[in-house]
């Protein structure tokens with residue numbers, strides 16, 4: 125089944141300068157990329173992204189982690205990708221490995237590059253949507269329709285009077 129997955133290279137992946145390694149590993153899937161962007165993550169976006177984990181004891185730490193605020197020199201950015209193709213979610217999740225980097229296969233992305241911080245947070249380099257429903261919710265949260273190369277979900281046109289910044 126063809127599906128879409130939201131993939132995020134989290135701030136630790138950027139700080140550790142392993143973006144190239146991570147993308148090389150993901151390219152083994154031969155999946156298509158339909159969207160790419162660099163994003164400064166606000167607390168609001170972080171909270172919405174991880175809304176299903178809001179009752180977990182590590183939730184506040186997780187919000188700070190995804191915003192890049194847990195480091196001595198903050199790294200307030202992530203890279204966001206939409207991968208598309210046959211069983212995209214399952215295949216990417218297989219390559220990224222277990223959520224806990226200590227349990228992840230050493231050859232997986234999280235196994236090779238992740239760590240557990242001293243306060244117990246799984247700092248695991250990369251996010252991938254867990255299922256079809258989450259993928260749609262997350263892609264719509266991180267991307268606007270015009271930032272995606274294909275109309276993967278139905279869209280409609282509306283007229284707005286939104287204030288926006290344009291080139292001088």
Ligand code: IDP
Pocket residue numbers: 177182186222223244245246247248251252254
């Ligand atoms: P996933 O990223 O493999 O889908 P989720 O359960 O959705 O795993 O958790 C989101 C993120 O929260 C994880 O990637 C990891 O950074 C962190 N996390 C999840 N479970 C734990 C835990 O038990 N202890 C510490 N951090 C965790």
Ligand code: MG
Pocket residue numbers: 252253254
């Ligand atoms: Mg998840």
